[in-house]
Amino acid sequence: MTESHASARPGAAPGQPPGGTAREDPEDVLGRLGGSWTWMLGSALATLLPGILLLVWPDATLQVVAVLFGLYLLVTGAFRFVAVFGQDRGERVPGLLTxxxxxxxxxLCMRNPLQTIAALSVIVGVVWLVSGLLTAYAALAAKDLPHRGVLFGAALLGIVAGIVVLALPSESAVALTRLLGLWLVLLGLMELAVAFAWRAAIRRITA
Known part of the structure; x- marks a missing residue:
């Protein structure tokens, strides 16, 4: 993630009412939030916690797995949407698509939680594969990223996870649950590394 373009605005904004305070641009607010390391930490935890739940609850029914994974996708999608505003405008497309x-x-997962194992595997595999490719592109294109290598590593992990799920479809709900739990934990740990790398970069800049 690149340096946030959001900044404090000194002085009154044009057209500001006398004695009032300037209204802050929502884009700037989202930019500061999405560019903060704590937001990245929240996104990492949103990935790690479902993975831990799936690993400690391998006998969960397919319906529970679909709902849990659907919630993970929705929450992570919201985190990633806000994080887009912490990037320069010319670099937002991959993050927005993700x-x-x-x-x-x-x-899709929440709409039909009673879907088959094959259908859920396809959804999971496509999401991880495409998002991994988009993240890898963003890491290679943004050369000024201080945590570029870690981000690229997380992208490769997502690509491998997507390929594994698509190429080796699970034959049982238990196998799929364990596989999803394992990959979510690994991805969550990588995202934690990205968050702490970003915090270290921010501290170096502000020191």
Whole structure:
């Protein structure tokens, strides 16, 4: 993620009412929020916690797995949408596409939680593969990212996860639950590394 373009505005804004305070642009507010390391930490936890739940509850029914994974996709999509505003405008397209993909896939999972294992596997595999490719592109294109290598590593992990799920479809709900839980934990740990790398970069800049 690149440096946030949101900044404090000194002085009164044009057209500001006498004695009043300037209205802050929502884009600037979202930019500061999405560009903060704590927001990245929240996104990482939103990935890690469902993974832990799936690993400690491998006998969950397919319906529970679909709902849990759907909630993960919707929450992560919201996190990624806000994070887009922390990027320079010319670099927002991959992040925006990823956010839309997560939300659409989350809606599909929540809309029909009684779907087959094969259908859920396809949704999961496509989401991880496409989002991994988009994240890898963003990491390679934004050369000024201080945590570029870690982000690229997380993207590769997502690509591998997508390929594994698509190429080796699970034959049982238990196998799919364990596979999803494992990959979510690994992805969550990588996202935690990205968040802490971003915090270290911010501290170096402000020191």
């Amino acid at each position: 956010a839309v993909l997560y939300v659409l896939a989350g809606v």
